[in-house]
Amino acid sequence: MNTVCIMCPIGCALSVTEESGKIVVTGNSCLRGQKYGESEFVCPKRVVTTLIKGEKGGVVSVKTAEPVEKKLVKEVLKEAAAFRLSSSVRAGEIVLENVAGSGVALVATADYDAK
Amino acid sequence: MKNFDVVVIGGGPAGLAAALSARKKGASVAVLERDDKLGGILNQCIHSGFGLHYFGEELTGPEYAKRFRDAVLQDSGISVFLETMVLSLSKDKIICALSPAEGLLEIQAKAVVLAMGCRERSAGAIALAGERPAGIYTAGAAQRLCNIDGCLVGKEVVILGSGDIGLIMARRMTSEGAKVKLVMEIMPFSSGLKRNIVQCLNDFDIPLRYSTTVTRAEGKDRLTGVYIAPVDEKLAPILEKEEFIPCDTLLLSVGLIPENDLVSDMIELSPITKGAVVDERRETSLEGVFSAGNVLHVHDLVDNVSEEAAIAGESAALYALGKLPRGEKYAVTPSRGVRYALPQRIQAGEGKVRVYFRVDQVYRGKTVAVASGGEIVKRKKTAVMAPGEMQYIEIDKTALTGDVSIYLEEV
Numbered sequence: 001m002n003t004v005c006i007m008c009p010i011g012c013a014l015s016v017t018e019e020s021g022k023i024v025v026t027g028n029s030c031l032r033g034q035k036y037g038e039s040e041f042v043c044p045k046r047v048v049t050t051l052i053k054g055e056k057g058g059v060v061s062v063k064t065a066e067p068v069e070k071k072l073v074k075e076v077l078k079e080a081a082a083f084r085l086s087s088s089v090r091a092g093e094i095v096l097e098n099v100a101g102s103g104v105a106l107v108a109t110a111d112y113d114a115k
Numbered sequence: 116m117k118n119f120d121v122v123v124i125g126g127g128p129a130g131l132a133a134a135l136s137a138r139k140k141g142a143s144v145a146v147l148e149r150d151d152k153l154g155g156i157l158n159q160c161i162h163s164g165f166g167l168h169y170f171g172e173e174l175t176g177p178e179y180a181k182r183f184r185d186a187v188l189q190d191s192g193i194s195v196f197l198e199t200m201v202l203s204l205s206k207d208k209i210i211c212a213l214s215p216a217e218g219l220l221e222i223q224a225k226a227v228v229l230a231m232g233c234r235e236r237s238a239g240a241i242a243l244a245g246e247r248p249a250g251i252y253t254a255g256a257a258q259r260l261c262n263i264d265g266c267l268v269g270k271e272v273v274i275l276g277s278g279d280i281g282l283i284m285a286r287r288m289t290s291e292g293a294k295v296k297l298v299m300e301i302m303p304f305s306s307g308l309k310r311n312i313v314q315c316l317n318d319f320d321i322p323l324r325y326s327t328t329v330t331r332a333e334g335k336d337r338l339t340g341v342y343i344a345p346v347d348e349k350l351a352p353i354l355e356k357e358e359f360i361p362c363d364t365l366l367l368s369v370g371l372i373p374e375n376d377l378v379s380d381m382i383e384l385s386p387i388t389k390g391a392v393v394d395e396r397r398e399t400s401l402e403g404v405f406s407a408g409n410v411l412h413v414h415d416l417v418d419n420v421s422e423e424a425a426i427a428g429e430s431a432a433l434y435a436l437g438k439l440p441r442g443e444k445y446a447v448t449p450s451r452g453v454r455y456a457l458p459q460r461i462q463a464g465e466g467k468v469r470v471y472f473r474v475d476q477v478y479r480g481k482t483v484a485v486a487s488g489g490e491i492v493k494r495k496k497t498a499v500m501a502p503g504e505m506q507y508i509e510i511d512k513t514a515l516t517g518d519v520s521i522y523l524e525e526v
Binding site: 003004005006007008011046047049050051053057058059061063070073077081091109110 | 158161162163167168173175177178181261262263264265290291292308309310312313314318
């Protein structure tokens with residue numbers, strides 16, 4: 001499998017292969033790239049960032065606290081779009097637990113004052 | 116009239132980093148910001164990918180901004196003026212500004228840091244042909260409307276330009292339920308980061324066509340579609356191959372221009388970067404006036420902006436306190452494959468200097484060379500360099516014996 005590492009802005013061209021049961025990553029220039037290559041091969045994951053709407057207007061930016069499986073990204077976005085925030089939150093606080101059954105929480109990345 | 120050692124114009128990432136580093140040197144600091152909140156464009160960049168170099172962790176834009184904003188607001192030696200529009204800056208560093216809270220404001224600065232950022236090129240700037248209906252936005256304007264105001268600007272979207280904001284907005288609009296039909300780039304390569312093509316376009320199956328542009332926009336009240344065509348080597352559209360793509364929204368991500376209107380008649384500007392000509396302290400041609408961030412040259416990474424602004428802020432404080440060293444300056448000139456290099460001047464002395472540069476096209480396996488006084492003082496092998504990715508080479512000042520040139524070998 002050939003891919004481009006997204007761990008940092010350098011964008012190393014990675015080649016990932018399986019050799020006698022072992023995953024071999026080449027083209028990376030750091031350990032993060034090695035891990036990304038392995039993860040892309042086994043189960044690609046992404047940090048999802050989006051907006052949550054307030055019940056009475058306004059929006060707050062959120063992110064998944066950890067990368068979630070890539071195949072769940074659409075579900076995460078759908079659930080986030082349907083959710084309405086009823087109280088104020090501060091950056092870093094959990095807005096929605098276990099989003100789309102991913103086991104990962106959505107966390108506010110900015111402050112939001114409910115009107 | 117108010118008095119400060121250092122006045123920073125602009126409260127985005129560059130302005131905040133400059134203010135903090137000026138404080139560290141003991142200067143009194145004022146930050147003047149046009150918006151009602153510090154943080155600049157980072158506040159609308161809700162995606163992650165910031166801070167890996169500077170903080171060693173991956174943050175979203177609002178999180179990155181908050182770290183600097185909190186530090187600035189907690190520092191009693193920094194006065195913050197929000198909703199403050201600077202009208203003029205004079206050669207003797209008197210700043211005239213307007214704000215709802217203060218009315219007409221006059222400030223005498225000992226040193227000034229320019230941190231006004233940049234503006235997006237618009238439909239007018241690229242002479243977009245055709246009608247002028249609703250539905251044509253710069254990518255950054257659409258981003259603000261979406262991420263700050265919660266308004267999605269359209270449902271069927273075509274994006275012209277593969278700059279990072281365009282790529283990021285392709286994903287953002289898709290995430291919000293819009294259909295992004297196509298991203299076009301007039302050049303045969305992207306001006307955005309590779310990882311954004313992977314995670315913003317490929318992850319969402321959004322097609323990217325190189326060497327293609329919009330030939331005209333159509334629609335009376337609202338955009339109904341755009342005509343597009345491939346371009347030849349001279350970037351002229353091949354009209355026989357023109358096709359129509361129905362859409363209600365066209366986003367433009369066609370370049371950024373440093374916003375130097377305030378000082379364009381006062382300091383020397385580079386015709387290539389459209390920002391000030393500076394030395395390694397980021398001092399402009401006007402003594403005591405420094406420049407950093409996207410107003411100096413357009414960056415790819417905010418981490419680099421923070422680093423650069425810290426240099427400018429520290430230097431401004433030293434100037435205000437009468438401690439900035441002075442010496443002979445060597446000119447830095449780019450040639451052979453290097454489109455621009457910054458700083459454009461380096462003061463003789465000791466210590467290391469990072470010279471940032473961009474190449475003029477994609478190069479593979481080239482060696483970057485720096486020469487001074489006719490002798491090569493530094494060489495660096497590179498794998499791949501693209502115009503969309505800023506490079507740097509570090510040189511030791513003690514090795515410099517005369518004017519400096521930076522170029523690619525065998526180009």
